[in-house]
Amino acid sequence: MKFEVPKKYVEKFMEKYGKDADIDKLQAAYERSLITHGEDVGVIAAQSLGEASTQLTLRTKHAAGIATLNTTSGLPRIVEIFDAKKEISTPTMNIYLKEEYEKSKQKVAEFANRIMEIKINDVVSSYNMDLKRREVTLLFDREVMKSYGFTLRDVEKLLSNMKLEVEASENSLVIRDKTADSVKKLIRLRNKIVGLTMSGIKGINRVIINETDDKRYWIMTAGSNLKDILKIDEVDQTRTTTNDIIETYEVLGIEIARNLIIKEVSETLENVGLAVDIRHIMLIADAMCFSGEVKGINRYGITGESSSILARASFEVPLKHLINASLEHDVDEFKYVANNVISNQVAPVGTGSVKLISLDYGRKSEGKTDRKNKEE
């Protein structure tokens, strides 16, 4: 089979040696550097990351500065990505605004304050509960409220569509709920009220404004809500990102999720100064995504869906797989690595993926055995 040199290399070659350089030289070099067919690239990728990960730091390490966020890094982050966890430990977003806004620090700061989620809890200074009267009293911190630009009316409005009796005084609210007849229910009511979002976007807990070299400002957040952020007009949708892979998959689709996996893994490795070729990371990302949804590398994800029963059984919880297989009358075809290793046969990868018919120690050749089996 002849393989054409990818464009990017041709262009680089032309740039270096001129337009009429001998392209055959490049072709020869390309063919010499090609991967061998049959190569067990999955295992190579797994080993490349596995071996490198023994050198990763376990705990989160953060640069000692003030205006930075604490993001998970190192081995825990890699494990988290490969697990395709729904809830990642430190979700964060990089929000860029459209060009007309991003140059003004004031506008960016205003925007940042607008998206930061403020809950009622943030403006309450203390609260009181009275079981006898079935009411919760919230005492508000005037100063803080003012700094966020809220009034008691806003809180009242927020509570108006809940079936509650609300009574306002100077800087407190008395909320009565007739159904709250136990301490438990009262506490639940209080927690519900206190957790209500007054303004901002749900999930954005902290905002930090960063400055680029050419005096543009962008926002880093703790907490992530890609779907709602992208809906905002000022946001530059082409550059705004989150580090939450599942969220990205749900909002932007599988291709973007795949690219994000590659980006997040290579950045994590780069931060600790480990060299792993991008091909290995790409392969793992593709293996996680090629089915059309993001699947983790664990028994609930791609390993659990391996075609070979024995491969699944030899990974984790063997009995479950064996019993399901017998109930469903499954057939494990010995076309994979694990089952051939188990049965002491040549696995169909690498040199095992080609057959050489030879007389082996005077025994019947493999070729003959094959034929015999087929006849039967």
Added chain:
Amino acid sequence: MRLDSNFVFNKIFGIEFGVLSPRMIEKMSSVAITSSELYDIDGFPVDGGLADMRLGITDPGLICRTCGNTIKDCPGHFGHLELARPVFNIKMIPKIYDLLNATCDSCGRILIPDSILKKATTTMDNIETREGPLGKKRYIRKLIKHAKSINTCPFCHSKQHKVKLEKPYAFIYNGQKLNASDVRERLERISDADLQFLGLNQDYSRPEWMVFTVLPIPPVTIRPPITLESGQKSEDDLTHKLTDIVRTNQRLAENIKSGAPEVIIEELWDLLQYHVTTFISNGTAQVPIARHKSGKKLKTLEDRIKGKEGRFRGSTLGKRANYSARSTISPDPMIRLDEVGVPLQIAREVTYPERATEINIERLKSLIKNFDGYPNASYVITPDGIRKKITESTVQNILEEVKPGYVVERSMLNGDIILFNRQPSLHRLSMMGHSVRVLEGKTLRINPASTLPYNADFDGDEMNINVLQTEEALAEAALIMNIKNNIVSPRHGLPLIGAAQDYISGSAILTRKDTKLDKSTVEDFLTFAGIDTKLNKSTYTGREIFSMLLPKDLNFEGESSVYKYSKDEDAYVVIKNGKLEKGIIDSATIGKENGSLLQYLFVQYGGETTAKFIDQLSRLALITLTKFGMSANIANFDLPERTMGEIHKIFEEGNEEVNSMLKNYDKDVEQKILALTNKIRGRVRNATREGINENRNEINDMMTTGAKGSIMNFFPTAGMIGQQLLRDVRMSNGYEGRLTSHFKRNDMGLIPRGFVVSNYRDGLNPIEFFLHAGSSREGLMDNVIRTPVSGYMSRRLSSALQDLKIAEDLSVREGNKIVQFMYGEDGLDVSLSDKGDLNI
């Protein structure tokens, strides 16, 4: 059935899974178990007992009454036990539960209307072609879930009462307990036609087979008794459990026969169910664990299969190998890179089966003759497969007998290809092909240039060798797995094999601008390095000698480590037509995990040339060091007064700043101080770097050439160690409000929070020493925790990706699924290209 050890077995193309039917169990059984006794008074197995000689043989000398083989060839045979009352198979309980609720309680049909079922068959086929068998399974799961929610049978229109499962195995129906017989009856009612919608198969998994009426009795060969030293037999855990089952079953049968009260029968039935359950799985939730008299948990069937030491991971995926050896390793720079020094003792013991041909027969005969010396042969195998040991008495006969076609098991010889391995085998480079070099001594010898891929050092590490027994394996080890062809790692495209420490110092000294050697010294050098050229000058520069190692058409340019450090133009490496024109050859060009020259050589000229280059270079470096000498001393760490003063000043300034910060306290002060300590460290490092006396400073030479150490090691040695951290913040825990009782309470200054002002050369004061040790310990703990976490990740990755391979069109496929259309988007092999790029 007679099994011959030379029988040609067929290749396994697949395994079909199914549930054993009672008929099948009886059919494959060689004996019906009738007695709970194992042996009679004379110690012979009882007929119909659990050690019946028809179940297989575990004693040498006895003959199996089923197959007529001895212990070596008898595979063991199943028996069966007729159960007085049916019992559940504990592992099938969830499926039985599903089935009971998904089918009608009176007519046994699946609770889904006919109209849907008719469509379901085609939908199922469609899904299977579109999404594969897993899609079909998902669909069936949905069907069952739907059926379970239906309350009126669409066929007989009877109202449904749902069954409740009371764990572990009690089914409650209409407030009454369904026993195993009742359940089995209901399962029998499910029609064959409905089975496909329930994920079952009429020929391989009829639902009623999930309740045992006949129990298969495993052969004794899988549960052999062990004879203790006292001569007493100790039975296997499985046999213990089986005895319980048989005994309970007998009692149950007797009680039923004698018409005992229902309560007693129920009780015994429950007991039988318990024993059968623990026989299969001893550790199901809410089932009491069956124990030995001593309190030890019985290891039953499930325990044998699962876990790291279980059948799958312990026995079938991890195998023990013969023809292998293990010993401590030690370095030997004088053997070739691709060699491994094997002790004579090992070489004599571990053999390679060489086939006699007309060409080698004389040589093999001389090995046979020398059976008690070295090199020798220890066994011959005739074409009929008979193995004959060569001894004093047999040697003459064997010598006459051997002719082409015989296989001679001879000792290891120089040049044989073997596999060399060190655990943990984290990547494929942990096991590579080497050629044998038989040496005196008892350790395995390894060239120090090849330690990195194995991650080996010589503080007592042991390594394994495996002698290959077939020609195919030998060919792979000699070519694909050979260390020479694995110099560059597939992980990042950098050479893992190369020079380190002394070799870098040596070659840096050799390639210095002012290194000149007279003819006789050059002769010594070249002899030592094994280079054969004519000398026609009286003096040579070091660079000229280095050039003799290079291929004549090599053109290369690159930064050296010294150049990166000092920007000294002369240190920049330029090789034109195999001549080193300028530049210092150091870690950036030939170092491990670094060397750009090695990487270039490997990609352009191949492994053979690169290996030879590394071999010759390391010897050249060695003799250079021997000739020129290199020694460091404590004065290398001396910094000028001025620098020491500056470092002191940096600390004083920092201290003052901290004090003023503490006076204007705000909530971020701790973070600000932390940032400041980092700044202090950076300033100390820079001051130290500028203060290093570069004149005849070997430590500095080692740092700049990349042989060993860096400024990160130098500045705490010569300058100041700096802040000690614990969990990335300044140390603060200890006594109330202070680290140790030597400080004032709540003093947040630098020193009271673990700042070490001393350096390693002058030594730390006791408090500093204590705090420094605390910080170091954190690193050790971190390492201990990290190892299993990353090991588990590795295992998951390789389990998930093991079947991905390159197809002929360079796409990546897993079976018939395409994962990537072009490997890595361009099809390049990382280790064969320029670090994953194409540069020419």
